[in-house]
Amino acid sequence: MWNPFEGSFFVLHIQNWSTGPILIMFILRLRRKSCKRAGNVLCFERIKKNLKADWKDVDWRKVTKEGSALVFEVDDMMLCFSYFDAPVPDKEAEYNAENNYLWPEAVEVTKTHVAQLCVAVLSRNVSIVEAGELFVKGASSCLKLANAIGFYASGTVFEPKFYIEASTVMKEDTLPILNWIYFGFTRGKQGPGIYTYGMTA
Secondary structure, eight states: OOOTTTTSHHHHHHHHHOOSOEEEEEEEEOOOHHHHHTTTHHHHHHHHHHHHHHOTTSOOOOEEEETTEEEEEETTEEEEEEEESSOOGGGHHHHHHTTOTTOTTHHHHHTTOOEEEEEEEEESSOOHHHHHHHHHHHHHHHTTSTTEEEEEETTEEEOHHHHHHHHGGGGGTOOOHHHHOEEEEEEETTEEEEEEESOOO
């Protein structure tokens, strides 16, 4: 998967800060003049509002904004959002959108994206489960933005309403398996088969 941070100061910083899992995925967006003109202040304010409304079990008070980035500190984790005013290059997202058999319009919708919001979780001394849960909370709340059209992760592009609905199981103290793992189907010489993205067997 394309990594816009490769070789950047951001990567050097998170490698120095984080000693645990690092999770990075992308929300595909249509550009909104209001967000761009205000330096993403309006979009970031909506994200903060959504997080506080959706996940009252998390203390969202430690937050900083710098340029096109918004960072929350939660326990021994950092939830980071960074805006990129460009589509995913080389039609990578469109290619992977073909894998989503649950969303027939995935490719056509993905073709319309012109910008992206990176969602990342950096962690210290926490389990991959804790980091993964925080990641899903951040991503699902971002997908409620009016111009969020898909979530590029786990080898496919998720439909926003599917990802948001799947995340609600955490409110019942259940792990968000469908947010973490994509189940795909294939057909070979031995007949039909199944594969997964996002899980190491």
